[in-house]
Amino acid sequence: xxxSNSTNWKTLDKDLGRLSTLEYATAYVSRPFIAPAISLIxxxxxxxxxxxxxxxxxxxxxxxxxxxxxxxxxxxxxxNDVANNMGPAVxxxxxxxxxxxxxxxxxxxxxxxxxxxxVVSTISKGxxxxxxxxxxxxxxxxxxxxxxxxxxxVNLATWIGAPVSTTHSVVGxxxxxxxxxxxxxxxxxxxxxxxxxxxxxxxxxxGVIAAGFLALIKAKITYxxxxxxxxxxxxxxxxxxxxxxxxxxxxxxxxxxxxKIDLQTAxxxxxxxxxxxxxxxxxxxxxxxxxxxxxxxxxxxLFGIPLIFSAALxxxxxxxNDVANxxxxxxxxxxxxxxxxxxxKVAIPFWVMVIGAFGxxxxxxxxxxxxxRMVGSQITKLNPMRAYCVALSAAITVIIxxxxxxxxxxxxxxxxxxxxxxxxxxxxxxxxxxxxxxSGKTSKTVAPEERARRKLVRRSHFMTIxxxxxxxxxxxxxxxxxxxxxxxxxxx
Numbered sequence: 001x002x003x004s005n006s007t008n009w010k011t012l013d014k015d016l017g018r019l020s021t022l023e024y025a026t027a028y029v030s031r032p033f034i035a036p037a038i039s040l041i042x043x044x045x046x047x048x049x050x051x052x053x054x055x056x057x058x059x060x061x062x063x064x065x066x067x068x069x070x071x072x073x074x075x076x077x078x079x080n081d082v083a084n085n086m087g088p089a090v091x092x093x094x095x096x097x098x099x100x101x102x103x104x105x106x107x108x109x110x111x112x113x114x115x116x117x118x119v120v121s122t123i124s125k126g127x128x129x130x131x132x133x134x135x136x137x138x139x140x141x142x143x144x145x146x147x148x149x150x151x152x153x154v155n156l157a158t159w160i161g162a163p164v165s166t167t168h169s170v171v172g173x174x175x176x177x178x179x180x181x182x183x184x185x186x187x188x189x190x191x192x193x194x195x196x197x198x199x200x201x202x203x204x205x206x207g208v209i210a211a212g213f214l215a216l217i218k219a220k221i222t223y224x225x226x227x228x229x230x231x232x233x234x235x236x237x238x239x240x241x242x243x244x245x246x247x248x249x250x251x252x253x254x255x256x257x258x259x260k261i262d263l264q265t266a267x268x269x270x271x272x273x274x275x276x277x278x279x280x281x282x283x284x285x286x287x288x289x290x291x292x293x294x295x296x297x298x299x300x301x302l303f304g305i306p307l308i309f310s311a312a313l314x315x316x317x318x319x320x321n322d323v324a325n326x327x328x329x330x331x332x333x334x335x336x337x338x339x340x341x342x343x344x345k346v347a348i349p350f351w352v353m354v355i356g357a358f359g360x361x362x363x364x365x366x367x368x369x370x371x372x373r374m375v376g377s378q379i380t381k382l383n384p385m386r387a388y389c390v391a392l393s394a395a396i397t398v399i400i401x402x403x404x405x406x407x408x409x410x411x412x413x414x415x416x417x418x419x420x421x422x423x424x425x426x427x428x429x430x431x432x433x434x435x436x437x438x439s440g441k442t443s444k445t446v447a448p449e450e451r452a453r454r455k456l457v458r459r460s461h462f463m464t465i466x467x468x469x470x471x472x473x474x475x476x477x478x479x480x481x482x483x484x485x486x487x488x489x490x491x492x
């Protein structure tokens with residue numbers, strides 16, 4: 001009896017083992033399909049929102065389609081754009097990937113829903129003259145083509161691992177559809193020229209500011225005798241600069257729903273924020289640094305918590321600023337479908353903002369880690385100090401750009417700052433090597449091939465990203481024109 005039981009148990013164990021192996025295999029095979037399946041469910045819900053919450057009667061199906069494509073665009077923004085805010089903190093090991101995704105999802109959504117502009121320039125910063133497109137249904141299909149093309153382009157860029165500007169993708173999409181609908185004269189070429197200039201200015205400015213702060217940290221803290229003593233003096237100042245920059249930025253961008261703030265008032269708010277933060281952070285840093293060894297590894301730990309705060313604030317600012325750009329064409333379609341006319345500026349319905357905010361969160365959760373790893377660790381190696389310089393540079397560059405009236409891309413600034421930090425490290429390493437040689441210190445000779453391999457910025461990623469930036473607007477424009485002509489031939 002007992003022998004029979006033990007045989008039965010063995011057989012049962014084998015069967016259970018087979019079942020569990022089958023479950024593991026099924027889970028492994030189905031994993032690639034989970035994210036697309038969840039995305040598809042979200043897009044269906046977005047379409048239902050368009051059907052239920054739009055009150056425009058017969059053109060309902062257009063709004064449903066636009067809501068679905070708006071959701072698709074938002075998912076792609078979450079997958080691509082958010083990496084710029086979270087990549088440095090993850091690359092520096094200040095945040096885990098899971099922690100970064102949760103913080104970004106919360107603060108991106110909060111930024112979009114609390115501080116996202118309720119009036120958006122639907123023709124994406126005046127690129128197309130609405131008078132050039134006289135009929136509202138032509139305008140609707142032009143915006144639909146812009147929405148679809150920009151979403152497809154950002155999706156493709158995410159797939160190849162290139163962080164591109166979603167704002168520039170929308171700009172290209174609107175321009176291409178506008179040219180296809182009303183000819184070259186419909187485009188405001190001076191606005192396009194300013195945007196093209198920002199492609200160069202944004203990353204250069206971001207890179208120079210980030211490299212400048214890294215040079216300051218190296219000169220005042222890491223290459224000094226009393227590293228901890230100097231860190232106590234300088235880290236609170238750096239944290240105060242960060243707080244001041246974000247205070248000014250969020251005052252300009254985040255409070256615009258409540259009351260209009262000019263640049264001068266925003267800078268005063270930033271100054272007060274910086275001073276208050278300095279006096280709060282000084283005793284905290286003194287306590288944190290007590291008992292630390294006098295070496296660079298100890299100094300890096302002092303930047304960890306400020307870096308997490310900076311990542312959260314960057315996400316909030318991104319949500320406030322970029323969601324409106326993404327759902328702009330959707331808002332334009334909803335307005336034109338509801339009122340049978342179009343206008344240069346329209347209010348964004350709350351349900352449209354919700355689709356944008358939730359779409360970004362889903363895109364981030366499901367597809368974001370790939371680009372976060374690229375920005376955080378695959379372009380150049382980041383530690384908390386370098387990552388802090390990137391975050392600080394991103395905030396300051398946006399303020400300078402707003403002051404100059406330049407339509408900049410947060411993607412270009414953040415990635416430019418990562419490049420700036422990496423290239424500064426290369427230059428600094430070469431400079432120290434030359435100084436050692438001139439002072440008579442010998443260093444082992446390295447073959448040219450090995451020296452190329454040891455470059456601190458990966459050239460392949462650098463070239464891929466720059467190429468993706470250059471072709472974003474023309475690629476999105478061409479795709480949009482083709483989609484518009486396709487839609488026109490079938491539906492108009």
